[in-house]
Amino acid sequence: MGKYLLVLITLFIFVLPHQGFAHSGRTDSSGGHNCSDSSKAKGLCTGYHNHNGGGTSGGSTPAPAPKPAPATRSDKDCSDFANYDEVVAYWNAKGYSATNDPERLDGFGNVVDDGIPCEVPSDYDTAKINGSPKQIEQQDSAKGEKAGYQKGLADGTSGAEENDSSTGSAAYQSGFSTGYSKGYTEGMQKFEEQKKAVEKEGYEAGKKQDKLILPAKYQSNALLKQEYENGFNRALKEKEEAQIASFQEKGLQDGMKDIKNTPEDVSQNLIGAYLSGYEEGQQKLKEKYLKLGYNAAFTMISYKKPALEKEKYVKWYKEGFESNKEVEKIEKVAYEMGLNEEKYEVPQKYLKAETVFKHHYGLGEQAAEDADEANTVIFGLGIAAWLGRRYYVARKMVA
Secondary structure, eight states, X not given: OHHHHHHHHHHHHHHHHHHHTOOOOOOOTTSEEOOOHHHHHHTSOSXXXXXXXXXXXXXXXXXXXXXXXXXXXXXXXXXXXXXXXXXXXXXXXXXXXXXXXXXXXXXXXXXXXXXOOSOOOTTXXXXXXXXXXXXXXXXXXXXHHHHHHHHHHHHHHHTOOOOOOOOSOHHHHHHHHHHHHHHHHHHHHHHHHHHHHHXXXXXXXXXXXXXXXXXXXXXXXXXXXXXXXXXXXXXXXXXXXXHHHHHHHHHHHHHHHTOOOOOOSSOHHHHXXXXXXXXXXXXXXXXXXXXXXXXXXXXXXXXXXXXXXXXXXXXXXXXXXXXXXXXXXXXXXXXXHHHTTOOOOOOGGGGGGHHHHHHHHHHHHHHHHHHHHHHHHHHHHHHHHHHXXXXXXXXXXXX
């Protein structure tokens, strides 16, 4: 009995530890397995171990060496991608190019590397591909356009002559020319605005002073210098024109008053302006007396010398009197009416010459009366001659 009890106690001691550290997981053909993450977390095991008893000690057998995992291939082949967008995304992410292609994607199917990975679809935009000729061309064009724009803007803003020449690739030069044209146009617009501002600045200076003093900021730019001078000279011209107009007006007024007072100590232009105005005033004064004489002809039967201050006024007056041909027509109409013994009535348009009209109407009437009397005498003489003839014939018959 005591022997059996001792055997049971011994078995209990050897079996109990295995029961206290049991953990889940299937075993392999060797009776072992790798420790799961959850068992490691619980501290039940650390790696591969054997759950089958072995030897007289009843302990775990050593874990067999783990089998090496299959090697993972690090480089790609074109056949590894589902579509061409994946090829480009991989290529660009790696920063590959025609000169940097360790996986030989560019050379796939090509004799010579061209910077295009794998077989590109015919309608694919290769500018999306890092280092592709088209992308490089577009980048060169963009760089050229940016540089050209800056150069054109600077040339246009300063008013320089257009010059879009550049060096570099064909794409760079083409982009440079495009950018230059745009920049130059914008620059010239700004320059035109600047020219207007500079011209106005010169104009304002010319209004205040007669001597040109060119600001230093415009001395290095011939075009802006010219604009400043143009504005300054424009102001001087306006001032001179105003002076000329003033002297001409003074001459005009003096000429109409018949008082000549030629200015001294002024430019010949101003003297000429005064004399021109004076002659114009004299002409207006003459026209005044010509008109007086012309209108007098409507009220005067015959010319009478007026009492005027100067003889030349009398001369102008008489010239105007004699130049009135309108009154001659009125005289003729009035005379014919009188001669035809029409009723005396001055037409509305001849009322201004009523005196002349009445006079010549009377002359016509008188002529008509004279004609009647002459006709009467002639008629009487004719009768007398006829009677005399009859008397002569009768006496002849009696004898």
